Amino acid sequence: MARLNYYHYNFNAMGSPCSIQLYAKNSKAAKHAAKIVMDDVYRLETKYSRYRDNSLLSKINRIAAQGRSILVDDETSGLLDYASTCYQQSDGLFDITSGILRRAWNFKSGVIPDNLIIEKLLAQIGWHHLHWQKPKLTFTIAGMEIDFGGIVKEYAVDRAASLCVQNDIHHGVINLGGDIRIIGPHADESPWRVAIRHPNKPDGILTTVELYAGAVASSGDYERCITLNGKRYGHVLNPKTGWPVSYMVAVSVIGDFCVVAGSASTIAMLKEKQGAVWLKELGLPHLWVNLQGHHGGSIPIE
Helix, strand or coil, X not given: CCCCEEEEEEEEECCEEEEEEEXXXXXXXXHHHHHHHHHHHHHHHHHHCCCCCCCHHHHHHHHHHHCCEEECCHHHHHHHHHHHHHHHHCCCCCCCCHHHHHHCCCCCCCCCCCHHHHHHHHCCCCHHHEEEECCEEEECCCCCCCCCCCCHHHHHHHHHHHXXXXXXXXXXXXXXXXXXXXXXXXXXXXXXXXXXXXXXXXXXXXXXXXXXXXXXXXXXXXXXXXXXXXXXXXXXXCCCCCCECCCEEEEEEEECCHHHHHHHHHHHHHCHHHHHHHHHHHCCCXXXXXXXXXXXXXXXXX
16 A cells, blocks of 8 residues: 655635645645645635625525525525524524624624614524525515524535545545544544643643544634623524523534534534533533533543
8 A cells, every 4th residue: 555645734714724634645636635625615615605795695695685585506405404404403592594693792892782782683583584495595584694604614624524535535634713524544543633622721722532533513602702790791692582602611522524513512502501411412422611610521621
């Protein structure tokens, strides 16, 4: 068997620092695979960005603002199907229509929004207000929005891993802003060591896990929070109340797919005190830390 060499590429996408680590026969094979991965990540960023007026997501949201219908492609249909599943399994807490709460919450401002502003926005939130029958998406209330922010980066990670395998890369790691997928172990068959960040210590590490395959995703306050009068307001917002969750500060989940690990970690945050029980019932390896600094789950802390 030909000796494999290690290659590492850094790039920025989806508002995050990203990296590809892989083993390949030579630099040409490595560059080829890395370019295919990066191009696909950039494609998804362009397609589903809420910041670009020419993105498909912006087009969908212009239709949503008018309370009309739009036909979507197969890839978007898959994301909507997954969003629907998450909504059902989270009892309505994982809701891709809740992104409009950003209009009230600006975590850079240090200001807590007026409750009246939040109440007005809540009237335009709710997956149940959409009518989704592939390929037709209908908004029954004008002024709604959807946001794939809780799904598309993780989906991009899983696609990147598949593209690597299709291009004969069987050992490596994809990391898009902390959403991680292991393609396979190091070339010598040893596991990758993945650090899980500490929610309360900048650059601190809570624990390290060793993985030969699978995905790791985390949800937490980390940098995006407001502390006012001694109370901490994190960026994970409950779509039913419009206010930040206030029990867990960080959740990490290990799964076969990054999109599943990512949505599971977010749902656990949204479930507040019930999150720990829900994670245990889900059965995936996990670790949580609450506001008091207590931790639990099936991943041991070193």
